[in-house]
Amino acid sequence: MSILSADGITFDIEVPVVIVGAGAAGLVAALSARELGQEVLVLERDAVPRGSTALSAGLIPAPGTRWQEAAGIADSPELFGRDIVAKASGEPDPDLVRMVAEAVGPTIEWLADRHGLPFSVIEDFRYPGHSVCRMHGLPSRSGGELIDRLRDAAAQAGVDILCDAHVTDLFAGADGRISGVAVERPDGSKELIGCGSLILACNGYGGNKDLVRRHIPELGTALYFGHEGNQGDALLWGQALGAAARHLSGHQGHGSVAHPHGILITWATITEGGFQVNLRGERFSDESHGYSEQAAVVLRQPEGLAWTVFDARIAGIARQFEDFRQAESLGAILTSETIEDLAQQMGVPADALQSTVQEVDALKHSGAADRFGRSFAGSPPLKAPYCAVKVTGALFHTQGGLVVDRDARVMREDGTSLPNLYAVGGAACGVSGSTAEGYLSGNGLLSAVALGRIAGLASGQAAARGMATP
DSSP states (O other): OEEEEOTTOOOSEEEEEEEEOOSHHHHHHHHHHHHTTOOEEEEOSSSSSOHHHHHSOOOEEOSSOHHHHHTTOOOOHHHHHHHHHHHTTTOSOHHHHHHHHHHHHHHHHHHHHHHOOOOEEOOSOOOTTOSSOOEEEOTTOOHHHHHHHHHHHHHHHTOEEEOSOEEEEEEEOTTSOEEEEEEEOTTSOEEEEEEEEEEEOSOOSTTOHHHHHHHOGGGTTSEEOSOTTOOSHHHHHHHHTTBOEEOTTOEEEEEEEETTTTEEOOTHHHHTSOEEEOTTSOOOSOGGGOHHHHHHHHHTSGGGEEEEEEEHHHHHHHTTSHHHHHHHHTTOEEEESSHHHHHHHHTSOHHHHHHHHHHHHHHHHHOOBOTTSOBOTTOOOOOSSEEEEEEEEEEEEEOOEEOBOTTOEEEBTTSOEEEEEEEOGGGBOOSSTTSGGGOOTTHHHHHHHHHHHHHHHHHHHHHHTTSSOO
């Protein structure tokens, strides 16, 4: 992966807007540029566009939408922005927070109206850190459906997607202007594709073990639950061009991946009154802080494993998610009419688990906080049938990346913008700050969808003016 001189290069074809990566960020950018009448080419290294989007729950946080209004949920970009900043302890760039918080709601309404994506807002539980219910998803509540519908919309809009196209190098002038890319095909052949603007939508570096060990050592050996193609190409290209990068240690982990099945278990199992125990049947943390920071906490337990304990009522809420239904079908979810029998199935000491359940039930009745600081106030005690699922912690995706301006153009270290290079989604520095604790649920798709829309419109407008700079 390198930056090559554009001097004397003749490209096989030239396209006004080229996008690297056909995940949610890349496809939203492509639809946006195409809406302005521009020819767009999306280059995807896989045989079928899926990426990290397909591995997610496909939920996009957005404030002030018509779905919230219909549900009687009062929200605004300002409130959303405050939630983002509070979760990340004030670290994110305020201008970036404001930009994405204001852009994401209109963007998903545009996706619904223009491209037929049937969003709805989740009303029956609220993710940690969000003041109100603002997570929007498609009927299956899966990232697979989100990427499939975006891909269909792109096809109908006339967006060209070239799959099995691995971008290996960028061609740049002395001023940093990108002239095109080199693409390698599965048979080893190469193509040179020129561009007016280049949008990097190839996510972060979660699949690059060397970079993970360098920037996120606590998850250096953790299960990676993202796309293996996320090798940090955008970051490395950007840095080679003198781009600024920020919060490279920021990431989204998850403390609830079914083991050994490798299936994401919704955090509703916790927020609705469930809890986690280790292999000794004992609680070990305040699980309510968030699933991202819980990844490292779970990995510090014996064998790097934990059990999430909940009940049939909570399972009913979780069942709206396709991943949870799949986990049930594969036998990952244990059920029992008694705690003693559940403990036997789990392989943990029955007396310890029984004591833990009784302690949590007492906290729910009293409304007091436990020794970790968690309050169970408002959550009903667990009732039979009881449920449990064995889980581990995992790295989902990185949140740090290239610094971008108001048009999602990549910024240099000196504060100027690279002329025609954009970064969106995980390629760009997001709004989670430098730690796992800063990740607010949905921040990944927030950056993908909002920055994808912003970059797509900006690059499309530049192409319409016959140049790559605003």
